[in-house]
Amino acid sequence: MRRSAAPSQLQGNPFKKPKFIPPARSNPSLNEEITKLNPDIKLLEVATSKTFLQSQNDPRKCSLNLLPTEESAREINHGDNYRGKYCFEACAMATLDPHHTVHSAPKEITVSKGQEEEPASLVKYFSVVWCKASKKKHKKWEGDAVLIVKGKSFTLKNLEGKDIGRGIGYKFRELEKIEEGQTMMIGGKEIEVMGIISPDDFSSGRCFQLGGKSPAISNFCQAAKKCFSNPLKSVYKPSSKENRQNSFCNCKPRHDPCAPNSLVMLRPDSRHQWMFNKNCFPLVDVVIDPHLVCHLRPHQKEGIRFLYECVMGFRVNDRYGAILADEMGLGKTIQCISLIWTLQCQGPYGGKPVIKKTLIVTPGSLVNNWRKEFQKWLGSERIKIFAVGQDHKIEEFTKSPFYSVLIISYEMLLRSLDQVKNIKFDLLICDEGHRLKNSAVKTTAALISLSCEKRIILTGTPVQNDLQEFFALIDFVNPGILGPLSSYRKIYEEPIILSRQPSASEEEKELGERRAAELTCLTGLFILRRTQEVINKYLPPKIENVVFCQPAALQIELYRKLLNSRAVRFCLQGLLENSPHLICIGALKKLCNHPCLLFNSIKEKECSSTWDKNEERSLYEGLINVFPADYNPFMFTEEESGKLQVLSKLLAVIRELCPAEKVVLVSNYTQTLNILQEVCKRHGYAYTRLDGQTPVSQRQQIVDSFNSKYSSDFIFLLSSKAGGVGLNLIGGSHLILYDIDWNPATDIQAMSRVWRDGQKHPVHIYRLLTTGTIEEKIYQRQISKQDLSGAVVDLTKTSEHTQFSVEELKNLFTLHESSHCVTHDLLDCECTGGKDHTGDALEKFPISRSCQLGPHPQKSHSLKPLSMAQLKQWKHFSGDHLSLTDPFLERIRENVSFFFQNITNQTTAI
Ligand SMILES: Nc1ncnc2c1ncn2[C@@H]1O[C@H](COP(=O)(O)OP(=O)(O)OP(=O)(O)O)[C@@H](O)[C@H]1O
């Protein structure tokens, strides 16, 4: 039967290329090679030979897939029916790693010749082409597919991962015979077998990738492996006639590549030269300006190399995107500035600059920060920056030839999209780019519509809970690299999510893990994430405290009443559809911050016209009577809230002991910030404030003035959700998180504002939680979920908190009045929180005891939220412990039931 070429063959699908060796034949030369490495594997036979990225990356791994032949399998199998299992395992372990245990196939495995019954666990995979069944002689194949043969059943999946045919009841004999060129009918489709797919290729998902992708990516490995050659060789001596002809080009690097500490970029490989150097300009080394290099941290140098290789298309063929996902404060800005400045002045071909104009899109509050950073690192002469603002309209940029960098906020971009589209940008940088969630979001759509190919996303906040958001980011920087969303879902998202369900079978778990690993591998070429650890040594010590504040009497009484309300009881009956649980949670959180916030809500609702119909009525019933008859929320007192009492004392002791230091005080709620502001006023503390209402144009000014050593402000009131991202608040060295967010990333964002490059003082962080209440539960949820983080992204739902099981609600709606610290109770720690478990007494205990904290270096200083296990490693003690050495904690102990403390960079600590 003749056939037309299937799509994969037109595109050169690597899975079709290898010569198929039917199971009964062997390839002696390869076998020899394998045998040299490990004599035990001579019984196995090479069935297919493919080149994959992974094998290139890891020199120990080989590009061969080893399958036992029918005969060899029979040789080692003596009479039982596990051959199928053996086949599968041997395939899955197919590497040439000499340490690998390919030879350890179970010896007792046997197969009886006449045996017909085949265990259901036999799984084989084949690449096939398919078309609708017809009697025509000349078939027109409609597409490539993957045939999965499991036991007696067949499944046909297209390359998007969708099932397109099924069949059952095939005989084992038929199964055995499947070989290249064989045609068969499955679910009304005719297929022709093209080759065997190894279980590894199937479980990693590689067999679904069409020709263009893998080779594109694998190209990087060669490029990346090439060492830096002596740059002077080709730079100073034009090697060919053509090069001499093009001597009008700048053949010298802009900076001396041989100077000590020079930072030289990777040279393009021959493929790149062939594609992009049609005029045969001489190769010139691209060298980062030494003026910048002298400031760069090692991880920043590595980051610049990474960005350069990505946007030049060295890493993945025909893709020019990158995601720089370094944790907060690692200097993503300086890395981008270095890249822009380099590409704008230099290039590998005749020194010709690679880019002319750059567009930087950033949250409004950071537009001026970017401008300032350019000035900080490059001064005002080298490069002309245009930051769009009220007084700086985009037209000015369009008209003037001087400016090469346009900085614009996401909001402004939407408003002036048409104008931006008319400008040709060669490089696009999206700061805090995790907001580009999907193409349905307007901003994403607007950015996608820009024609610029070189795209960089910067984000310090990893994608937390959504593989589709992850897809959106990847697809934005390197469009199409993961195929269409529909196939991505089938091949990666669904198996990964399925594998994380508690009910997942072993097989599902394994498949999900393999797919996640493959996804990480594919995307890892253009995603770079480094953690805080790389910068710790440049930073002053950080003393982190979790402070469990005893609730005030009024809070306890109101809390009990709320928990006894009809609304809460209704939630616990499990009728969650219309459950008012979110309202109940909101009320409890307000109460923890200050009872006057709850009072205000009750009064507001009483005045509201919908009060009668509202579920809140049943929540607030009788609550007002708990407040004193003449209660005036504007005259609130500190004694009415445990946390506020602690805060007030904390501010006083900071002021007293460190008069030159400043405090960043963070809340997620504007109303709470109002209370904190009032506290500042009452105590005469000078303050400044940045929240969602603060005009974007004023934000940088507020930040700058707080950071200035001449500022008289003692406190910076910050709404973390409104404007926390990306801000540098190094003027403050004490940071107090007054309330807790469900999403740990919000809190981490806030905490990272002060402990960053440029900070001069030891940093003190205080997280205030009300003992025994919902705040502790939210904290526990933050930290326990962290243990589950996934390989590519953290799949735990941490940002959306609308769904709870009845059990979870029961836990949330419980007040633990007798516990000093419910979180500590949960840690399974042997200590009682007494004095023996402070750092002072550490030497007395053997290191292995779970509570002995100080001597163990903290495992990771990454900005990831803590896990329960890590928290247990923190120093911890109850509030009534007698000899607190920390003078700040000493002063607030009266209102505190428990402390956790951890010091980073302790060697130089206070
Ligand atoms: N090599 C360096 N030497 C001194 N200061 C540096 C260096 N690199 C960065 N900084 C400073 O560190 C601070 C943090 O840098 P930057 O704002 O770029 O961090 P980021 O990675 O963008 O963090 P975020 O995710 O919070 O936005 C800035 O004030 C910056 O000027």
Ligand SMILES: [Mg+2]
């Ligand atoms: Mg930033």
